[in-house]
Amino acid sequence: MVITVRFAPSPTGFLHLGGLRTALYNYLFARKHDGQFLLRIEDTDQQRVVPSSIGDIINVLNWAGIKPDKGPFSQEDVPNYVQSARIKLYNEKANELLDKGLAYRCFCSTTRLDLLRREAIKNRSIPRYDNRCRHLTDKEVDEKLSSNARYAVRFRCEEQIISVDDLIFDETTFDLKNSEGDFVIIKSDSFPSYHLANVIDDHSMNVTHVLRGEEWLLSTPKHLMIYKAFGWEPPRFAHIPIILNEDGKKLSKRHQDLGVMNLKSRGFYPETIINYLILSAGGYEPKSPRMSTLEEIVENFDLTKINRARCKISHSKLKAFNRQAIKIKLEEDRKGFLSSLRDYLKQRFTSELINDETDEHLIFLFTESQGRYSNFGEFADEIGFVWTECQPSWSCDQFIPLGDIEKSIESVLNLIAKEWDSSESRIDKLSFVKTFCSENKFDYRLVMKFLRYSLVNHEIGLPVGQMLFILGKEEFIRRVRNGIQYTKSQLAST
Known part of the structure; x- marks a missing residue:
């Protein structure tokens, strides 16, 4: 058996540190076991898709050095690794479940569903569908279909206890009696829900291990039910603890300062981010105080030693790591360092002014306060007076x-x-x-x-x-x- 894992982001904006960490762990696990690392784009929520995101995600992964073995890298690859190109497959599989009586059509309006949700919140209970359409007769269904009524497809979720044997959190038991109603697998726009699409894709792509964020642990029972309904062997699961911002809130696309491309543009190096993420969340213990290479991390990576506790991003530690990376670059790759610094400064100031700067003077300016700057942004903020005179406005x-x-x-x-x-x-x-x-x-x-x-x-x-x-x-x-x-x-x- 070839160990196969996947990183499956939604192309709804920039990739932040939490997403990159998930990709990193998948990459490390695949390389550790001489397996395959796939990139899959989960774009079934079409209203939130940002067209440039797929290219940005691929660029970030390549820049970080965690390149997937397969993914949507050409037009020919798209039908295999982009969910919106696989809609026909998902609907065919949903029809199989309908034919088996394991799913049913739901004609409830969004207005009714919103009322159910609000009523549950008002009564301080868990919002869940009341399974109303499960009890429609064949005649009632046919009448609604003949009138072209819109419908979703729901999976019949039976009351049961399901155990998830997680590689990080060990065995976790879920009692579905009061927590789950019948859940949607095909939305009314014919696009699949995440639950159906990710199961079908993982099975068809021969994924053996699913490494994803802790927030999906609660959904895993649904996925196991779908695997069982199709008669498929599920993969092993490993849910990685959530990464939080310094304020204790979950990272999101709103935290633009922690977008990987944003960090890259400000002069943070990939080795900085890789080392910071792996040392913050666990799974690897360095052999020396210097920063580790990806090859060294792969060699000593242990998925079972990932910390179960959620970790917070520490901006000060991230900056400290990058100061170390900058020091190494100045010693070992001064030409590359200067090229990156020039590119950044040209975006901040007049290109002609930066072109006129000699390498020696730029190095002088940067090293004048050696160790003071953790990235190009800090340097430009403080040394920008060299290229731009102040506009007087003081009292x-x-x-x-x-x-x-x-x-x-x-x-x-x-x-x-x-x-x-x-x-x-x-x-x-x-x-x-x-x-x-x-x-x-x-x-x-x-x-x-x-x-x-x-x-x-x-x-x-x-x-x-x-x-x-x-x-x-x-x-x-x-x-x-x-x-x-x-x-x-x-x-x-x-």
Whole structure:
């Protein structure tokens, strides 16, 4: 038997870290057992499909290095791995269940179903279908069909106890007496429900193990009933605990900051994300403190050691992992690092400005605060002043205590220029400015605030002395003088 697993996302938007983690575990399990890793697109909810999603999902998996062996990579592959191209098959199989009396047509309107749901919630009970159409006679069904009434197909769900032997959660028992009504397998638009389509696909694709999110554990009894109805041997199941955002909520397409392509564009590396996910959720213990390769993870991967507890995304830990990856890239692949950095900066700033930058200067800018940046976004946020002058918008009244703003700040600039020209070492520590302010009775903090505002228009960022060193004396002074002129004009107009 060839071990076969699948990653089956819905193309309803970007792939977030939770989805990538599911794909990763499927990939690791397949490689560990010399098996097959399939990509299947579950797009039966046509109203939510985002057309570009399939290509984006494939690109993310390829970028992360967890490439599927088979999937919808060509037009010829689509009928085998995209559910919307397999509608005929699902309806044929549903008809088999109808013929066997294991399913029936439901003519209930959406209005009636909504009322049932609301009534259940009002009575604090589990929303479930009341199986009304199960009891229609053949004559009643024929009359409705002859009048072209819309219908769904429901599976007859008998009251029973079902045990799920899960590879992560062990044996879990479900009592279906009060928790399940007859569930839909074909919707009124002739598209299958997830429950029917995924069972048929897993069987037809010879899937031996289903590794998916913990949220599907409650649906597994339904799937086992469908397997039994067709007389098929079910696969083994392993439900992976849900991954949560830092606020304790389940990840969703709303968490765009945790979209994999978003992280990629900001300079996060695939090895960062792979190592973070595997170490957060378990299944692998590294042999050394350095980041592991995919090959090393595969070799020591153990599905049964995945943590049962739900884990929260830690942005700080994710950033720490990427700082380590950046350090390695700077040492081992500086050319690739610079290429990726340039591409990002061109999206943020004028391409011509970035093209004019030398490799040496970009490396200087990035390593000037070595270890400070965990991704390109942080770097661009803090160093962006190099390529874009600030647009003055600060409140000028706060600088009235400095008196004649031009005279006081120009005297500070003259001092900085003098120290710069006379010093044999870099000037980035401005302690001499503090001494000067004390001697001339200037408010040192207000002076430094004015210098900072003239450069970046806010109070947060690199120390003023460090920005002086990065810009150089002439550019630093020019920008501060622009700040002086803005402040003078604003104060004069009030």
